[in-house]
Amino acid sequence: MKIMQCPLNGPRNISEFVYGGEVRQMPEPNLCSDEEWAEYVFFHDNQIGLVQEWWLHAPSGYWFIAERHTATDDIVRTFDPSELFKERVEFAPNPEVSAA
Amino acid sequence: MPFSLLKYGLRDDYPFEKDADLPKPTDLKRHYDVVIVGGGGHGVATAYYLAKYHGITNVAILEKGYLGGGNTARNTAVIRSNYLTPEGVKFYTESVKLFKGLSNEFDFNIMYSRRGQLTLAHTDSAIRAFRQRAEINRHFGGDTELIDPQQIRELVPTLNMNPGDLPVLAGLWHKDGATARHDAVAWGYAKGATQRGVELHQLTEVTGFEVENNTVRAVKTNRGTVQCGCVVQAVAGHSSLLAAKAGFRMPILTYPLQAMVTQPVKPFLNPLVSSPALHCYVQQTGRGELVFGGGSDPYPLYNTRSTLDLKESLLAHAVELFPFMANLRLMRQWTGLTDMTSDYSPIMGLSPVDNYYLDAGWGTWGFKATPICGWTMAQLVASGGKVPELIEPFAMERFRSFRQVNEMGATAASH
Numbered sequence: 001m002k003i004m005q006c007p008l009n010g011p012r013n014i015s016e017f018v019y020g021g022e023v024r025q026m027p028e029p030n031l032c033s034d035e036e037w038a039e040y041v042f043f044h045d046n047q048i049g050l051v052q053e054w055w056l057h058a059p060s061g062y063w064f065i066a067e068r069h070t071a072t073d074d075i076v077r078t079f080d081p082s083e084l085f086k087e088r089v090e091f092a093p094n095p096e097v098s099a100a
Numbered sequence: 101m102p103f104s105l106l107k108y109g110l111r112d113d114y115p116f117e118k119d120a121d122l123p124k125p126t127d128l129k130r131h132y133d134v135v136i137v138g139g140g141g142h143g144v145a146t147a148y149y150l151a152k153y154h155g156i157t158n159v160a161i162l163e164k165g166y167l168g169g170g171n172t173a174r175n176t177a178v179i180r181s182n183y184l185t186p187e188g189v190k191f192y193t194e195s196v197k198l199f200k201g202l203s204n205e206f207d208f209n210i211m212y213s214r215r216g217q218l219t220l221a222h223t224d225s226a227i228r229a230f231r232q233r234a235e236i237n238r239h240f241g242g243d244t245e246l247i248d249p250q251q252i253r254e255l256v257p258t259l260n261m262n263p264g265d266l267p268v269l270a271g272l273w274h275k276d277g278a279t280a281r282h283d284a285v286a287w288g289y290a291k292g293a294t295q296r297g298v299e300l301h302q303l304t305e306v307t308g309f310e311v312e313n314n315t316v317r318a319v320k321t322n323r324g325t326v327q328c329g330c331v332v333q334a335v336a337g338h339s340s341l342l343a344a345k346a347g348f349r350m351p352i353l354t355y356p357l358q359a360m361v362t363q364p365v366k367p368f369l370n371p372l373v374s375s376p377a378l379h380c381y382v383q384q385t386g387r388g389e390l391v392f393g394g395g396s397d398p399y400p401l402y403n404t405r406s407t408l409d410l411k412e413s414l415l416a417h418a419v420e421l422f423p424f425m426a427n428l429r430l431m432r433q434w435t436g437l438t439d440m441t442s443d444y445s446p447i448m449g450l451s452p453v454d455n456y457y458l459d460a461g462w463g464t465w466g467f468k469a470t471p472i473c474g475w476t477m478a479q480l481v482a483s484g485g486k487v488p489e490l491i492e493p494f495a496m497e498r499f500r501s502f503r504q505v506n507e508m509g510a511t512a513a514s515h
């Protein structure tokens with residue numbers, strides 16, 4: 001059984017985790033074009049190498065980031081998202097919603 | 101004949117060259133009108149139809165491994181057309197039609213065997229979805245109907261009607277469901293293509309492209325660079341890697357998919373049986389082995405080393421469906437790399453590069469589409485980029501215009 005190091009709960013069985021996609025910059029949902037949004041949601045790098053990914057420890061509902069090699073499946077490092085996101089990210093309000 | 105075998109073994113040259121299925125390897129030429137990357141079923145089928153029906157024979161198929169050694173050799177050969185969307189049903193129905201005539205077309209037996217495919221419903225919502233699929237299939241001339249547990253028992257007496265405590269409530273019975281020898285399909289197309297002048301270069305890996313004015317001028321390989329008129333990409337699990345070399349991204353993630361085969365037993369199972377809820381499907385080959393497979397691995401990976409969790413759950417579910425399978429021995433188990441799109445439909449047609457055509461996103465379901473992919477991709481190439489109507493809905497652009505073709509429910513665990 002493959003083991004993953006959860007930054008919150010320690011080493012756990014890989015079946016307790018859910019893959020959440022590559023870590024990348026989210027465009028401003030209310031300011032970006034439909035094309036940019038589609039690019040962000042549907043298109044992927046999907047290359048071979050060491051990548052940063054979102055993972056969820058499902059039983060505790062905890063999201064974190066893992067560095068994993070997409071060919072060897074080696075999980076090199078896992079860490080709390082606060083290492084990357086130093087402060088809260090604010091998005092511009094949706095003009096349609098706020099007008100209503 | 102032991103003596104002729106001995107003579108054969110001692111000869112330096114390849115003795116029966118005139119009877120060989122494929123011509124001897126040659127050097128790469130300087131220029132090809134069409135370069136097809138990927139010598140799987142889709143690539144060789146495209147070459148075959150280009151040569152036979154469009155008279156385009158200055159074509160090279162570049163394959164980094166060996167002919168049909170990718171997913172074409174690894175799939176479980178389920179052929180069916182009982183999809184959900186009109187676009188999907190129309191497209192796959194054409195493929196099944198071509199499949200039926202393939203042995204004649206090649207004068208080479210691809211062992212096409214029409215068995216019928218039975219998909220099991222364990223919940224009310226599944227029954228509703230099946231009813232919709234049956235109606236859409238019939239509308240487009242398919243032979244699909246909803247059947248009850250009694251009819252299922254008659255079709256498959258050995259089936260556990262309460263697998264994993266999920267009662268079998270109904271079934272989607274698709275009479276056109278079939279299977280065929282996947283290697284024979286690849287070899288039949290390759291033989292027909294090379295006989296008409298197409299060159300198949302195995303052990304030839306595409307490492308990059310020379311792109312000028314948004315047009316590919318040349319293809320770089322581990323055996324040198326060749327000039328080209330246009331490029332067809334048909335590399336399945338490696339789609340994103342090759343596209344990156346041409347300079348663009350795709351809406352694809354690559355996941356491993358596993359399958360297994362047992363020792364042979366007496367014939368007892370005619371239809372192909374699938375349970376989407378249990379993520380498992382089982383069929384008996386003409387030789388008596390049970391081939392079975394399930395869902396993809398839970399996260400993306402470029403590795404054909406199979407993971408243990410999926411093996412365990414697949415075995416458990418197969419034994420639930422047919423409990424006596426617990427007494428059989430496994431012969432082999434393997435993995436392929438599948439190029440998954442989020443709507444479970446392929447990506448076919450134009451790309452952001454002008455003379456670079458896509459046949460990708462075939463994920464876990466592309467074997468059944470091999471003939472129609474070859475047919476439509478050949479039309480696309482021969483017309484210099486006019487997209488055939490049948491594959492228009494599968495354009496990569498659909499992800500930017502939010503016009504996905506959702507086949508998820510009709511694909512998972514049925515392939």
Ligand SMILES: Cc1cc2nc3c(=O)[nH]c(=O)nc-3n(C[C@H](O)[C@H](O)[C@H](O)COP(=O)(O)OP(=O)(O)OC[C@H]3O[C@@H](n4cnc5c(N)ncnc54)[C@H](O)[C@@H]3O)c2cc1C
Binds near residue numbers: 141142305434462464
């Ligand atoms: C376990 C499993 C079960 C499946 N079951 C079914 C099923 O029951 N029914 C069904 O319809 N489909 C099924 N599929 C899906 C089906 O196998 C594929 O969609 C189909 O075979 C794709 O064919 P292809 O010719 O595009 O790809 P492939 O046969 O994979 O050919 C692509 C080729 O490209 C080559 N290549 C890659 N990169 C390069 C490069 N840079 N240069 C040169 N060559 C390169 C590879 O070596 C490979 O040979 C299954 C797949 C798997 C893995």
